[in-house]
Amino acid sequence: MTLALPALAPVLPTHERWFVESQPAGDWSFFLSPLPLVLxxxxxxxxLVWRAVATRVDGPELRFLKPVGGLVPWIPRLLGIHLGVALLALAATGAFITPSIDHLEGAGGNALLLVEAALGIWLVTGWQLRAAAALVLGLAPALAMVAGLxxxxxxxxxxxVAAFLVVVPPGPDAYGAAHPSRAHLRWALLWLRLGVGTALIVLAFSEKLTNPAMAIDTLERYPALDVFALVGLQVSPETFVAVAGATELLFGLLVISGAFPQVAVLVAMVPFNATLLLFGQTEMVGHLPVYGVFLALLVYGSSEETFRSVRWLPGRTARRVAVPAAA
Structure with missing residues (x-):
């Protein structure tokens, strides 16, 4: 089963809006054509199969990564640093929340950038991060007003990341070690997976599967993204866009599933890191929160005490787990 993910992994994921002129999505005729639908x-x-198989494995899938699980207590602190540095760097370059929103003007725009920078500094300090993370979530209406839903x-x-820190903030000691209850950790990881998975799925549609024109424009400007050509395979731009969108969709679904997090993260990190060679600082800053999430999933998925929490879903799964615990 571990071969299924790499089969679609050659296409390098990137955020087109960060590097080319933004174009509106909504070309559902492309998505409803045969190849995108089949993919x-x-x-x-x-x-679905990945998730079904993972639930039958009682332990981390890559046992040699067990020492990585020792970082579990400090993941909230590290997530706060990732998010804080990202917000501070974005504010310093005049971008709000994402590199593509760099057109803010006037007193209102400057105020948003100052708030963003202040929250970034606050998150890096590690002090009272639950309040700081809640304020980051409070920026959502401003983002919607500036850039749309x-x-x-x-x-x-x-x-x-902010939702995770609201549920599981760093501890009060100097290094921020956190020791949440199993219930709190489960919900925090669920929000973490849902948020990142949602972002990847939305991007798969908004920048590729229903926006082939912008994706093809990106490919024309940055032909190095076409790794098929690098290995001597010639595919049409439309085929490339369909495969790229499907790859991003797959990553999103696997993150949400929480299944085999060690394998999923290690495979996903290859294309996410490869784009740094092409896009540099902008790509690194924009992806910092994602790198933090990947680290969190890898660490929690490598610990015997927490790996089950990574793939936990509410509902029937929670009831099955609760019965033996009560007994």
Missing amino acids: TAAVVAVA TALGECANLAA
Whole structure:
């Protein structure tokens, strides 16, 4: 089963709006054409099978990563640093929440950037991060007013980290070690997975599967993204866009599933890091919260005490787990 994910992994994921002129999504005729539909169905099937197999494995799938699980107490502190540095760097470059929103003007725009920078500094300090994270979530209405509702979905990865810190903030000691209850950790990881997965899925549609024109424009400007050409395979731009969108959709679904987090993160980190060679600082700053989430999933997924919390879902799963605990 571990071969299913790498089969679609060669396409490098990137945020087109960060590097080319933004174009509106909504070309559903492309998504409803045969290839995108077939790839989407295959991706959903892979994610379901991936989840079903993972729930039958009682332990971290990559045992040699067990020492990584020792970082568990400090993940909230590290997530706060990732989010804080990202917000501070974005504010310093005149961007609000995401590199693509860099057109703020006037007193209102400057005020938003100052708030963003202040929250970034606050998050880096590690002091009272639950309040700081709640204020980050409070920026959502301003983001919607500036960039529209789609931007909320595309930036859900930042909200995911903030939501995690609201539920599980760092501890009060000098290093911020946190020791949450199992229930709190489960819900925090669920919000983390849902936020990042939602961002990836929305981006798959808003920048690729229903926006092929912008995706093709990005490919024309940055032909190095076409790794098919690098290995001697010639595919049409439309095929490339369909595969790229399906790949991003797959990553989103796997993050939400929480299944085999060690394998999923290690595979996803390859294309996410490869784009740094092409896009540099902008890509690194924009993806900082995602890197933090990947680290969190890898660490929690490597610990015997927390790996089950990574793939936990409310409902029937929670009741099945609760019965033995009560007994």
